[in-house]
Amino acid sequence: MAEFITTEQIEAHCKVIRQEWDRIKHDPSPRFSLTKHPGQSQCNQCRALMDKPKVCSACKMIYYCSPQCIKTGWKTHKVHCSAFKRDGEQIPKYKAVTKQFPWTDVGYNIYGHFNENFILARFGVLGTTRRKVGYWAAHGRGVLDEDLLDAPWCNLTETEGWRLPNEFIPTLALQNPDSCPTFPPTFDTNWTSYYQWRGLPIASPAAMLLHWPLSVYACLKELGLVSENAVGARRKLTVFYVGAREEVCLIPVFGELALLFPNTDLDLVIFGETTGHALRRAKGRGIKAHRPCVFDYTAPTACGGGTIRVFIDTGNPTYYCPSRERSEHPDVIVALNAGLGSCISWQHVILRSFEFDIPFVITDYCEACLVDVRQTMDLLHQVLTRAPKSAEEIRLQPVFKKILEEVQVGDVEKVCAALKRERPGKLNAFMQPGQKGDDCSKLGPGSRNACIQVITPVTKDVEAGVNTQ
Numbered sequence: 035m036a037e038f039i040t041t042e043q044i045e046a047h048c049k050v051i052r053q054e055w056d057r058i059k060h061d062p063s064p065r066f067s068l069t070k071h072p073g074q075s076q077c078n079q080c081r082a083l084m085d086k087p088k089v090c091s092a093c094k095m096i097y098y099c100s101p102q103c104i105k106t107g108w109k110t111h112k113v114h115c116s117a118f119k120r121d122g123e124q125i126p127k128y129k130a131v132t133k134q135f136p137w138t139d140v141g142y143n144i145y146g147h148f149n150e151n152f153i154l155a156r157f158g159v160l161g162t163t164r165r166k167v168g169y170w171a172a173h174g175r176g177v178l179d180e181d182l183l184d185a186p187w188c189n190l191t192e193t194e195g196w197r198l199p200n201e202f203i204p205t206l207a208l209q210n211p212d213s214c215p216t217f218p219p220t221f222d223t224n225w226t227s228y229y230q231w232r233g234l235p236i237a238s239p240a241a242m243l244l245h246w247p248l249s250v251y252a253c254l255k256e257l258g259l260v261s262e263n264a265v266g267a268r269r270k271l272t273v274f275y276v277g278a279r280e281e282v283c284l285i286p287v288f289g290e291l292a293l294l295f296p297n298t299d300l301d302l303v304i305f306g307e308t309t310g311h312a313l314r315r316a317k318g319r320g321i322k323a324h325r326p327c328v329f330d331y332t333a334p335t336a337c338g339g340g341t342i343r344v345f346i347d348t349g350n351p352t353y354y355c356p357s358r359e360r361s362e363h364p365d366v367i368v369a370l371n372a373g374l375g376s377c378i379s380w381q382h383v384i385l386r387s388f389e390f391d392i393p394f395v396i397t398d399y400c401e402a403c404l405v406d407v408r409q410t411m412d413l414l415h416q417v418l419t420r421a422p423k424s425a426e427e428i429r430l431q432p433v434f435k436k437i438l439e440e441v442q443v444g445d446v447e448k449v450c451a452a453l454k455r456e457r458p459g460k461l462n463a464f465m466q467p468g469q470k471g472d473d474c475s476k477l478g479p480g481s482r483n484a485c486i487q488v489i490t491p492v493t494k495d496v497e498a499g500v501n502t503q
């Protein structure tokens with residue numbers, strides 16, 4: 035079970051950052067110096083701090099203090115080494131995403147480390163309270179206490195939610211046809227082009243939140259579910275969005291999808307620990323439905339008239355595992371920043387999506403994360419096909435056996451073939467700008483929604499999973 039930071043801890047951290055920002059904000063080129071270990075790196079093996087680190091000679095990404103630590107660390111590092119190398123080679127691409135925006139400069143400290151919170155501090159939207167910072171609210175374990183339980187999550191106006199100057203807000207109130215983005219949507223696969231299409235100035239930090247709906251879009255595009263030609267019969271698309279956390283604070287931002295899927299009725303059903311938890315508590319305040327609709331939006335006809343409805347599911351607190359009842363299956367399962375290789379509950383979802391051909395696509399922080407997905411699949415394949423060989427396999431097999439019993443894989447051959455399928459990952463041009471900072475080692479670049487991987491491709495005719503009228 036992942037360790038959660040409490041809201042109090044996050045708020046204390048925000049306070050320190052706001053103070054540092056107040057100190058430097060009048061500098062001609064503000065550079066913060068806040069860092070856990072100023073100018074120092076940390077050994078990936080023994081955690082010693084050092085001024086001049088040695089690096090893994092293969093990937094050149096991981097810091098070590100000594101040849102001894104390199105040797106000891108290799109046992110665990112070797113699995114990820116080549117992926118880290120690839121991630122390292124992609125750093126220029128991450129930087130190219132970030133550099134499109136002038137406001138990302140303040141995210142870099144004097145040592146070159148990145149901290150997105152300085153961008154939020156710069157725009158005055160860093161904090162944990164939804165009433166104060168709207169959609170930007172960051173939460174720990176104490177998510178969705180007072181302010182979110184008072185009302186079903188979506189009652190903020192755009193101004194209250196975005197907390198930015200009006201011209202920086204990707205407004206959905208598009209009454210004036212002149213303000214509508216052109217239809218059908220025409221933009222290249224990069225933020226600059228998207229901003230142009232959307233009529234947003236590049237000075238707007240909206241991408242720091244828009245990467246959520248845009249990553250859903252990129253995932254569906256990867257599956258071939260974005261139709262080039264938006265005319266013709268109206269489509270219905272049901273997307274299960276699994277493992278949500280902070281996204282629950284910014285549900286109206288997903289309204290963007292109505293513009294991106296013209297002529298489509300898109301239902302987004304959100305599953306997540308924080309959402310399920312909140313909804314259970316909210317039941318006392320009048321929310322009775324098992325899967326209430328908490329937000330809906332219809333794009334103007336001039337923009338293609340797409341609709342989106344967002345539902346919250348209470349039944350499966352974190353992960354939705356497809357049942358054997360096919361009528362209950364969505365058209366697609368999407369999981370953003372999934373951590374698919376690091377949480378055991380995902381394996382149920384993976385196996386069922388294989389067996390029932392439910393398209394399943396994820397994003398993660400960097401390609402090195404995808405190595406764990408490969409490992410998980412290899413282990414599942416081993417358990418399904420042969421007896422354990424190594425001590426490690428003997429140790430792990432009971433865990434995987436238990437999962438396989440719970441899932442009751444019917445078509446073993448089909449699932450085995452799916453486990454062995456090649457799954458190349460690719461960078462998501464609509465990742466969150468800025469790198470996920472690591473203060474003390476060069477552990478891959480990484481950003482929210484940085485890379486996309488199709489776990490289960492669309493195998494049947496797309497239209498077959500989509501009701502046309």
Ligand SMILES: [Zn+2]
Nearest residue numbers: 077080099103
């Ligand atoms: Zn060391």
Ligand SMILES: [Zn+2]
Nearest residue numbers: 090092093115
């Ligand atoms: Zn290495």
